[in-house]
Amino acid sequence: MPVSKLMTTTMQTEKAKGSVTQASQGSHYEFIDNKELASRWALPESWIREQVRSRAADPLPHIRFGKYVRFRWGIPELDGWAERRIIDASNRKAGRILGKETQ
Numbered sequence: 001m002p003v004s005k006l007m008t009t010t011m012q013t014e015k016a017k018g019s020v021t022q023a024s025q026g027s028h029y030e031f032i033d034n035k036e037l038a039s040r041w042a043l044p045e046s047w048i049r050e051q052v053r054s055r056a057a058d059p060l061p062h063i064r065f066g067k068y069v070r071f072r073w074g075i076p077e078l079d080g081w082a083e084r085r086i087i088d089a090s091n092r093k094a095g096r097i098l099g100k101e102t103q
Helices: 003-026 034-041 045-052 076-083
Strands: 030-032 063-065 068-073
Touching: 030 034, 034 045, 034 068, 068 076
Parallel strands: none
Antiparallel strands: 030 068, 063 068
C-alpha cells in the first residue's frame, strides 16, 4: 500500500475514533438489555419485559432497535420512573404511584 494512502486511512481512522470519543464524553449513559437491568434492580426479567410492553400503564423508558430493547442506564427518565414507585408514608394514602383512588 502506498504511504500516502496509508496515511489517509490512518487519519480517517483517528478522526473516526475522535468523533466517537467526543460523542461518548457528551453522554455518560450505558446501553443495557433487560437481563442486565433485571440483574441491577434484582427483579425477574419477565417483570422488566412486562413493563416495556405498550399495554403497561407507565412503561419503562427504553429504546427499540427493531426487535431488540435496550435501556440507557443512568438517564434521568429511568431514575424518575423508579422514583415514582417508591412508596412511603406520604404517598401510601394518596393512591400510591399512579394516582389511583383509594377505596
